[in-house]
Each structure stands twice: as structure tokens, then as C-alpha cells.
Amino acid sequence: MARVLGLNGNAAAAQAMRQINPHVVAAYPITPQTDCVERFAEFVSEGLVDTEFVTVESEHSALSACIGAAVAGGRVITATSSQGLALMWEMLYIAASMRLPIVMMVVNRALSGNINIHCDHSDTMGARDAGWIQLFSENAQEVYDNMIQAVKVAEDMRVRLPVMVTQDGFIISHAVERVEMLEDEEVRIFVGSYKPLYPLLDVRNPVTYGPLDLFDYYFEHKRSEIEAVDNCLPVIEEVAEAFGKLSGRKYGLVEEYRLEDAEYAVVALGSTCGTAKEAIDSLRDRGRRVGLLKIRCFRPFPREAVVQALAPRKGIVVLDRSVTLGGFGGPVFTEVRSALYDLPVRPLVIDFYYGLGGRDIYVEDIEHAFARIEEVVRKGHVDQYIDYLGLRE
Amino acid sequence: MSRLKSWKELPMGGLILEAGNARTYKTGDWRTERPQLDKAKCINCFFCWAYCPDASVVVDADKGTMEGFDYDHCKGCGICASVCPKQAITMIPER
Numbered sequence: 103m104a105r106v107l108g109l110n111g112n113a114a115a116a117q118a119m120r121q122i123n124p125h126v127v128a129a130y131p132i133t134p135q136t137d138c139v140e141r142f143a144e145f146v147s148e149g150l151v152d153t154e155f156v157t158v159e160s161e162h163s164a165l166s167a168c169i170g171a172a173v174a175g176g177r178v179i180t181a182t183s184s185q186g187l188a189l190m191w192e193m194l195y196i197a198a199s200m201r202l203p204i205v206m207m208v209v210n211r212a213l214s215g216n217i218n219i220h221c222d223h224s225d226t227m228g229a230r231d232a233g234w235i236q237l238f239s240e241n242a243q244e245v246y247d248n249m250i251q252a253v254k255v256a257e258d259m260r261v262r263l264p265v266m267v268t269q270d271g272f273i274i275s276h277a278v279e280r281v282e283m284l285e286d287e288e289v290r291i292f293v294g295s296y297k298p299l300y301p302l303l304d305v306r307n308p309v310t311y312g313p314l315d316l317f318d319y320y321f322e323h324k325r326s327e328i329e330a331v332d333n334c335l336p337v338i339e340e341v342a343e344a345f346g347k348l349s350g351r352k353y354g355l356v357e358e359y360r361l362e363d364a365e366y367a368v369v370a371l372g373s374t375c376g377t378a379k380e381a382i383d384s385l386r387d388r389g390r391r392v393g394l395l396k397i398r399c400f401r402p403f404p405r406e407a408v409v410q411a412l413a414p415r416k417g418i419v420v421l422d423r424s425v426t427l428g429g430f431g432g433p434v435f436t437e438v439r440s441a442l443y444d445l446p447v448r449p450l451v452i453d454f455y456y457g458l459g460g461r462d463i464y465v466e467d468i469e470h471a472f473a474r475i476e477e478v479v480r481k482g483h484v485d486q487y488i489d490y491l492g493l494r495e
Numbered sequence: 496m497s498r499l500k501s502w503k504e505l506p507m508g509g510l511i512l513e514a515g516n517a518r519t520y521k522t523g524d525w526r527t528e529r530p531q532l533d534k535a536k537c538i539n540c541f542f543c544w545a546y547c548p549d550a551s552v553v554v555d556a557d558k559g560t561m562e563g564f565d566y567d568h569c570k571g572c573g574i575c576a577s578v579c580p581k582q583a584i585t586m587i588p589e590r
Contacts, residue, residue: 201508262507300510310511322502323509330507 104349109281111274114242115181115207115267116141117281118249120151121289124205125176125296128156128167132186133219134271135209139181161186165193165204172202173311175301177253180204183271184211187225197264198233199327200311201299203256204264206234207249210372210423211271212459220460221271223371224424227433233327235265235334236401238371242279244398245269247351250284253293254341261334262299270373272460284349292348331402338399355404357396358411360386364393366475367412369438370421371397374456374463378421381468392472397434405441412442415449417475421468421491423457431488450478456491467491522549526571528586530564536583537561543575543584 109117115138119127127146129139146155154171158164161182168178182190187208197204208226212218226236237252239245245267252265269275284292300309315323335355342353357375360382361367368378375396385392395411397404412418420439422432430436435453442448454471457463471491478484506512539561544552551569553562564575576584 199509300508300512308514311508313509313511315509318499319505319509322500322505325502326505326507329502 104282104284106280106282108278109242109246110137110276110278111239111242111245111269112138112209112276113141114246114281115249115269116145117283118246118289119179119207120145121284121286122177122179122250122253122293123151123290124153124179126154126156126168126171126178127180128158128164128171128178129180129182130158130161130164130186132161132183134211134275135181135183135186135207137275138207138209161189162193165190165197165206168204169193169197169200169202172197172204173200173302175298175303177257177296178202178204179206179253181207181209183209184213184219184225187229188213191229194229194232194234196312199323201262201327201330202264203253203262205249205252205256206264206266207245208266208268209271209275210268218459219271221273221373222423222458222460223268224458226266226268227424229266230401230433233263233331234401235261235263235331235338235399237265237267237338237399238397239267239269239274240373240375240396242269242274242277242281243351245274246281246283247345247349247353250289250292251338251341251345251353254344255334255338257293257296258334258337258341259297259299261330261337263330263334268372273373282349282351288348292345335399335402335404353398354407355397355399356407356411357394357398359394359396361393361395361411363391365391365416366419366472366479367393367395367415367417368419368421368468368471369395369397369408369412369434371400371434372423374421374423377463377465378468381465381472384465385469385472390472400434403437403441408438408441409445412438412449413445417479418442418449418451419471419475420451420453421463421471422453422455425455425458435488450475450484452478452484452486453488454491455488455493461492463492521567523551523565523567523569526566526569526589528571528573528588529566530569530571530573530575530584531587532561532563533583533585536581538581538583540580542578542580546574546578548572548574
């Protein structure tokens with residue numbers, strides 16, 4: 103039986119962590135993630151979990167402790183934001199290349215400078231090439247659901263990779279919403295007991311993690327890591343289906359919203375998808391054929407699903423909540439546009455930077471973006487690839 | 496040198512699953528010159544054995560004789576040839 107609670111995104115993540123009951127959590131507080139780890143620390147002090155909770159002096163140490171615990175053979179979770187994720191940088195790649203199934207909840211927050219505590223995706227987008235699976239959440243319910251699925255995906259023997267579950271800072275992390283929770287027992291059975299692979303605590307079978315790896319083998323090891331990351335898409339779908347049977351909530355690599363007969367589509371990640379749905383409903387009422395492609399799984403990038411969903415459209419608007427300074431558009435734009443390259447008839451694609459440093463995005467902004475792409479398609483060519491929403495000129 | 500494995504043959508995560516496998520790593524293939532011993536000139540003084548930084552001079556301790564080199568690990572530094580009082584060791588370019 104499901105329980106319905108009023109939870110913000112941080113609390114939803116903390117509740118999921120309580121039900122998952124990991125062996126080790128090592129984390130360092132950072133706004134806006136602090137709330138999540140504080141709540142989890144309460145569960146630890148109340149004896150509601152068996153977790154060894156490691157308080158550390160930095161995020162670099164947090165992920166280092168997590169890596170140590172994971173190679174020892176434990177189920178491990180951490181959480182961070184923004185500068186904290188940036189400080190974890192070198193350990194991110196190490197966790198992934200050692201194939202450690204660590205789960206990390208990231209509350210998306212802008213990177214300095216200037217210093218800012220509000221939402222954009224520059225922190226996780228900066229980590230997109232590190233070898234972590236990245237699942238974006240639209241609301242607190244999805245944070246809860248993604249955390250539970252993340253454990254199952256990470257630990258699958260065909261995957262064994264770390265997973266980031268993201269939520270938009272303050273917009274999701276601090277807004278109380280209706281969240282439907284599974285029973286503790288249901289989660290316990292769903293995630294199953296942890297099966298360690300090559301644990302260092304198995305002293306009768308010693309192995310070496312992270313040896314010096316030079317020009318003779320480093321490339322081969324990277325090649326097998328590429329294969330591992332690419333191969334986990336079907337597992338993410340499989341886990342989503344099993345979770346759907348348990349919870350009644352359907353997940354995929356992407357979510358299509360009123361896209362079937364749409365001529366124009368907006369592509370977005372995270373909480374903005376909720377705003378986009380509102381804008382689409384309103385435009386549909388006025389007879390416009392518009393829809394949304396929400397990307398839930400950004401890494402690995404679900405190329406086939408994206409192409410299938412976007413191929414029949416005339417024009418596409420990509421919304422990027424992080425900038426690629428000096429690049430040709432934001433990270434979502436470059437992925438989406440590149441994925442569509444081989445189509446015999448390619449839709450026209452434009453990019454909008456928006457929401458940096460927590461700048462609000464409104465229904466009217468998305469309506470404006472649709473108006474822009476309709477104009478581009480009318481003209482038959484793109485005159486400006488990268489534009490801005492909600493920016494004072 | 497043992498055959499280099501393809502990426503499909505490797506344990507996941509760059510792990511090394513067996514202990515003490517450094518012994519299978521033949522550092523001798525870094526060498527550009529190999530030492531060659533002229534037994535006729537050698538007086539078994541063991542200078543080469545004492546100076547070799549890689550413990551790659553092979554001697555028979557019971558017989559007290561210099562026997563040659565461990566080419567799996569000799570990196571061809573030439574110290575043995577340099578310290579030999581009888582010029583019994585010459586350095587020959589590797590092919």
C-alpha cells in the first residue's frame with residue numbers, strides 16, 4: 103500500500119535513502135543539498151537505518167570515502183550540489199572507471215562565479231563525460247522514484263556503474279509536493295540485497311583496484327568502459343518497467359508529452375518540463391500542434407529514442423539550462439542536433455539558453471520559444487542558432 | 496613479452512585479479528642495447544653483479560662463476576660493461 107506524504111525533493115531523496123538502507127553514506131553539506139543529508143542523519147541517529155554515516159571535511163573526501171566503501175564491498179550513497187560536485191571532480195572519473203555502483207543525488211545548482219545558490223544544470227552537465235549514468239527528475243515524486251531505480255540500475259551485473267540522480271535546486275529540492283511512497287518492505291525487496299563484486303574485504307581473493315595503467319592498457323580499459331556505459335540503456339528501461347509494475351508510475355529513457363501529431367517540439371530536462379507541459383496545453387487549446395520531449399536519462403544519451411521522437415517534427419526548440427562557453431550551443435543542443443544529422447529530412451533545430459543561476463522560466467517564455475521556431479520553419483532556415491529566454495538585452 | 500590482450504579479454508574496471516602478476520611483466524623489452532659476455536676474458540670478479548641496478552646479472556654462487564644476464568629484466572643501461580675491469584662485456588645494439 104502506497105503512502106502519500108507532503109515532501110520536498112530533498113526529503114523525498116532522504117526517504118528513498120532510508121528505505122534503501124545503504125551500508126555507507128559519506129556526504130558534506132552544501133546548499134541546497136544540506137536538507138537531504140540532515141534528514142538522513144536524523145534517520146541514522148534515530149536508528150531507522152543500519153548505515154555507517156561518515157562525516158567528512160570536503161566533497162572530495164566524501165566521494166573518496168564512498169569509493170573506499172564501495173571497493174570494500176558496500177552499497178554506498180552520497181549527495182552534493184554545484185561546487186561540491188566540482189570538488190569531487192577527479193574522484194568522479196575514478197568511481198566510474200573502477201565500475202563502482204555508487205548512487206549520488208545531485209541538487210542542481212549554478213557553478214561559481216559569481217557565487218549563486220540557485221538552479222541551473224552547469225554542475226551535472228560539467229560531469230557528463232565522467233562515466234556516470236545521469237537521471238534527471240521533473241518533480242519530487244521523480245526524485246524518489248529515480249533514487250530507488252538508480253540503486254537497481256547501478257548494481258545490475260550488466261551495468262556496475264555509478265548513477266547520478268538530479269533535481270533542480272530549490273524548485274524541486276525545497277518545494278513541498280505530493281509524493282507517493284512505497285512501503286519500506288516493497289523497496290527492500292525491489293532493490294534486493296547487495297551483491298558485492300571483487301570486494302577488497304574478501305581477503306581470500308585479493309584483487310588490485312586502480313593500478314598504474316599506461317600506454318599499453320589504458321586505452322583498452324577505456325574502450326571497455328565505453329562499452330559498459332553504452333550497454334546500460336536497456337537495463338535502465340528494464341528497471342523502469344519493473345518499477346512501473348510495482349508503483350504504477352511509468353518511466354522510460356525519455357518521456358513524450360502530446361508529441362504524436364506535433365509539428366514543433368521542445369526538448370527539456372528537469373522541472374522545466376512541468377512548465378513546458380503547461381505551455382503546450384495552453385497552445386494546444388489554441389490549435390497549435392506542439393509537444394514536449396523530456397529527456398530523463400541524459401547519460402548515456404538515448405540517441406535512438408530521441409531520433410524516433412523528433413524525426414517527424416518540422417522544428418525543434420532545445421532548452422539548455424547550462425552554457426558551453428565557446429561551444430556551438432549547450433550540451434543538450436549539441437547532442438540532439440547531432441543525433442538528427444543522418445535523417446533524410448532533418449527538422450530545423452534552435453537552442454535557447456535559459457534559467458541560469460535560478461532565473462525563473464515562465465509559460466510565456468516557452469510560448470515565445472515555440473513562436474520563434476514556427477517563424478524559423480516558415481522562413482525555411484535558421485538565422486540564429488542560439489538565443490536566450492528571460493534575459494534582459 | 497607476453498601477448499597484449501584485447502579490451503574484450505580484460506577484467507572490468509581495470510582490476511588486476513591475481514596477486515603478484517608483476518612477475519609476468521618483462522621490463523627487458525625497454526632495452527635498446529644488450530650486454531654480451533666474453534667468457535674467455537671474464538675473471539669472475541662479480542663487479543657487474545654488484546653494480547647492476549636491476550639484479551639482472553646471473554651468477555652461480557656455489558661455483559663462484561659469472562653466468563650471463565637475465566634478459567627479461569636487463570634494461571641495457573651498460574653499467575656492467577662500464578665497470579668491468581677486463582672489458583669482458585660489450586653493449587650490442589638491439590636489432
